[in-house]
Amino acid sequence: MDFPDCASVRRANRTAFRLREREFNSSSNLDDTTLLLLLEEWSLTPSGTNTKMFLISPVVCLVAGVLIIPTILFVIFSRFKIRQETRYMLLGNALLSDLIYLLFYTLSAALNAARLHLPKEACVLLLFLLAVAYCGGLFTAVAIVLDTYIAVLFPLRYIAILPPSRTKKVLVLLWMYSAAFPGIFFLVLWTTHSFVPCVLEMCSVPVILILTLNRTDAVKLCFWLSTTVIILCLSVIFCCYAILYFKTKHSGIWGSICSRASVTFVMHNTVLFFYFFPLLALFVESFLCINVFIRLQTGILVSLTVCNVLMILPKVLFPFLYGLRYREISASLKSIVRRKQLRPVSPAPPSS
Numbered sequence: 001m002d003f004p005d006c007a008s009v010r011r012a013n014r015t016a017f018r019l020r021e022r023e024f025n026s027s028s029n030l031d032d033t034t035l036l037l038l039l040e041e042w043s044l045t046p047s048g049t050n051t052k053m054f055l056i057s058p059v060v061c062l063v064a065g066v067l068i069i070p071t072i073l074f075v076i077f078s079r080f081k082i083r084q085e086t087r088y089m090l091l092g093n094a095l096l097s098d099l100i101y102l103l104f105y106t107l108s109a110a111l112n113a114a115r116l117h118l119p120k121e122a123c124v125l126l127l128f129l130l131a132v133a134y135c136g137g138l139f140t141a142v143a144i145v146l147d148t149y150i151a152v153l154f155p156l157r158y159i160a161i162l163p164p165s166r167t168k169k170v171l172v173l174l175w176m177y178s179a180a181f182p183g184i185f186f187l188v189l190w191t192t193h194s195f196v197p198c199v200l201e202m203c204s205v206p207v208i209l210i211l212t213l214n215r216t217d218a219v220k221l222c223f224w225l226s227t228t229v230i231i232l233c234l235s236v237i238f239c240c241y242a243i244l245y246f247k248t249k250h251s252g253i254w255g256s257i258c259s260r261a262s263v264t265f266v267m268h269n270t271v272l273f274f275y276f277f278p279l280l281a282l283f284v285e286s287f288l289c290i291n292v293f294i295r296l297q298t299g300i301l302v303s304l305t306v307c308n309v310l311m312i313l314p315k316v317l318f319p320f321l322y323g324l325r326y327r328e329i330s331a332s333l334k335s336i337v338r339r340k341q342l343r344p345v346s347p348a349p350p351s352s
Contacts, residue, residue: 052113054308058106061316068319069099075332082328086167087151090144091323093171097136097178098315104130105205109308112204123203124186130205131182132175137315139174141275142233145268149240153247181229185222206303209282227283234276241269267321274314282306 076082076092083089108126111118118126151158162170245265285302324330 054304055109055113057309058102058109058312061312062102062106065099065102065316065319068316068323069095071333072319072323072329073099075329075336079328079332082332084164086147086162086164087144088326088328089164089167089171090140090147091326093174094137094140094144095319095323097133097140098318101130101133101137102312102315104133105307105312108203108205118203124190126203127205127208128182128186131185132179134311135178135181136175138233138275138279139178141272142236143170143174145237145240145272148268149244152244185226188218188222206300206307209303209307223283230276230279230283237272241265264325267325271314271318271322274310274317278306278310278314281310 073092073095076088083092104126108130147162150161154161282303285299285306288299324333
């Protein structure tokens with residue numbers, strides 16, 4: 001498929017764009033030239049220029065994540081007893097996925113804000129790594145819920161069901177599925193020529209999501225399959241927590257709203273809400289944009305808000321709301337801080 005080069009698109013007349021925009025508002029089947037003109041006009045308008053403000057959230061979250069996530073990972077992997085427990089291995093895997101996602105997404109947002117164009121292959125690789133990291137965190141969150149379900153309902157058989165050796169195999173499978181799921185999606189995009197060169201040069205995840213989903217039926221099928229996977233994950237989580245509640249409601253652990261079980265339950269659901277709600281919002285917004293219920297610029301602004309704010313927040317909230325609640329991890333961190341504070345200071349040499 002032949003695409004017009006980016007330089008010729010940048011010299012396109014604004015009148016042509018207005019005609020194309022009216023076409024977008026009346027049809028969801030856009031050709032390549034239409035998409036490129038829409039993208040170019042988006043990047044030239046003041047609203048597109050002011051989107052640099054959306055870089056603030058990824059940068060702030062990256063700084064906070066870099067300060068806390070490596071510290072928790074160090075505690076997990078430096079303590080033999082801790083790293084042999086399933087819940088801590090799953091926690092470490094989730095934190096590692098979140099840190100990778102924060103690094104690559106902030107890099108993508110910074111390059112886009114600076115208007116630095118990447119080669120097509122580099123952009124595709126960056127998008128693939130982002131998808132793998134996000135799927136890794138998502139699937140690990142589901143695995144954490146299943147681990148909690150088994151630990152509460154089968155405490156005597158828990159070690160036999162999930163020994164450390166089996167947990168390591170589960171982690172390998174999680175990463176394999178995390179790579180295979182987006183790999184299929186990217187393969188469909190590549191074989192159906194749904195990657196537009198100028199869109200890849202921009203390498204903005206929100207823009208690519210909006211413009212790519214207006215392409216072929218195969219891409220729309222992948223979109224609905226992704227939505228189905230997310231709904232299945234949510235269904236598994238909801239069923240596990242519902243069964244846990246009804247099985248344990250007479251045990252007395254839910255007696256007080258401030259009990260550890262109640263607070264842990266609220267923390268779990270808060271983290272999972274922040275993980276899944278942005279995805280559902282993004283799918284709804286993409287569906288509305290595909291069916292031309294909202295304008296293109298409105299769709300991209302909503303996508304920027306979801307991708308740069310709502311999808312980034314759980315990555316930095318997870319270690320604070322979830323990781324630091326483990327007694328072993330918090331105690332290890334306190335001992336590290338206390339050891340540094342008690343480190344003896346060598347006396348100054350006497351003045352002559």
